[in-house]
Amino acid sequence: MENQLTRQEKKAMYNKKYREDHKEEIREKKAIYNKKYREDHKDELREAKVIYMQKYNPKYREEHKEAIAEQRTKYLEKKIVCSCGMTVIRNNLTQHLKTKKHIRALDEQNQ
């Protein structure tokens, strides 16, 4: 057990020394990795940023009011397939879930 601890300690010390000796190199590698990551995930990151700005930046919201409203409309008017198998407009989903059609369709599925 004692041996193992020593080995772990040695490893920790080695890692620490390695990090110190290769500080610049590691930083560079990290920067390259981050850059590559940003390039590979450009679209996702941009979308995430837009969503973040819409949520938390009132100035952004004010400046892009129309675009945001339009996006929201598009989102709500998108057709989706309900669990009952029917295609509904997302905005109508809550209402659709209460319709007899939906309930009957689900009943039929469950039988």
Ligand SMILES: [Zn+2]
């Ligand atoms: Zn349904």
